[in-house]
Amino acid sequence: MVSAQPLKRRRGRPQKNQTGVGNARERLLQSGVEILTEKGFSATGIDEILRRVNVPKGSFYHYFSSKDAFGTELIKRYADYFAHKLDIFLKDETLPPLERIRAFIADAEAGMARYEFKRGCLVGNLGQEMGSLPEQFREQLNAVFEAWQSRVEACLEAAIMMGQLAPDADCKKLAEVFWIGWEGAVLRAKLEKSPKPLRSFTDFYFAAMPS
């Protein structure tokens, strides 16, 4: 037996033959999302993130100019990841439009369950924290919601064309309300450690759809 956990790193630039994937910067972003979806921005210290992925402080400020800049990048990552996921689900033409939304919801619920409902939505978390966050985050977070909403809106338009939704339904408004309610449901699910709020809202939402 050679050595235990510590995995002491040598000083200086590391050799290249390292496990190519998962370089420091990537690992920082990865664990950043994990911790911030759970605890938010203000309550999370940089040191905690560093410790989790065993990266020294010096590296953090090599890759990011500040905690704020790090946060900005995290939001971007997270937003893009979900925008892509929304595209996958909501453009799946093997399903009727409304069922695509249901599929996305089911996937999201499974995601929360996987982490015992301890992690919520990064965008929702930071939104609630706006009062103590740099003002630059506001525009960014609002843009994310707009991007997510437009995808749902498009899917609802498709639902109209497929006869799943009343032709005079206001898809923009319905998409907005979906995200308002969904974020509220995620918050409650985290608080109750249960999928029930997600389902209560979803049931209500679909039942209320004008058909």
Add this chain to the structure above:
Amino acid sequence: MVSAQPLKRRRGRPQKNQTGVGNARERLLQSGVEILTEKGFSATGIDEILRRVNVPKGSFYHYFSSKDAFGTELIKRYADYFAHKLDIFLKDETLPPLERIRAFIADAEAGMARYEFKRGCLVGNLGQEMGSLPEQFREQLNAVFEAWQSRVEACLEAAIMMGQLAPDADCKKLAEVFWIGWEGAVLRAKLEKSPKPLRSFTDFYFAAMPS
């Protein structure tokens, strides 16, 4: 003119003839609610609260055993205040039940507007922060939602009896969904600094009511 702002306090036990109302403890709770509805728990330091009401640090731990204990008391205060407010509005028999809810909503929106949508809901804020809060808060916050929901539920039952709502409506579920959505709407209103999300959700909610 005698003296300016500083209002230096003497050491030791104060004289009794003091302005009875507004003692230090009360002022701490007051400003605590104000700041925490805006910035949440983790992002708010005790010093900031103290400075705002000109109370020295030593006093804080005379009145409260810890920041957590202070938070617990704040939640209690806030929850009771709104429970009372809900009672006022939702039991106002001069209005039909559903209009009572609308009146409460209008009042809440006005409250947010008064502070330029910078302050949200204390319970919602702390709920989102649960990941970094002492576990004891969870039960307390859940109980608050339950208390608020039961009041709305009772009002919806009244709506059934007045013929404003379908007799087979699930009032419990509707009340739950109201608070899920409302908290989501408050979050978005804070983020957008606008009453629009509140109205979007409200419109949808009432339009969806089974009648």
Add this chain to the structure above:
DNA sequence: GATTTAACTAGACGATCGGTCTATTATTTT
């Protein structure tokens, strides 16, 4: 009027915060 008790405050405390800096080492460029 002396003593005890309750009410309150000043400021030190160690821990941790975000952030900076220098030293060290590997790689790339010249």
Add this chain to the structure above:
DNA sequence: AAAATAATAGACCGATCGTCTAGTTAAATC
């Protein structure tokens, strides 16, 4: 081979965090 660049290690900084002890003062008690 030399120089420039990339990356890491970790001590260090001032500020602030929540907490706590040792006081100081007035009120209550005797």
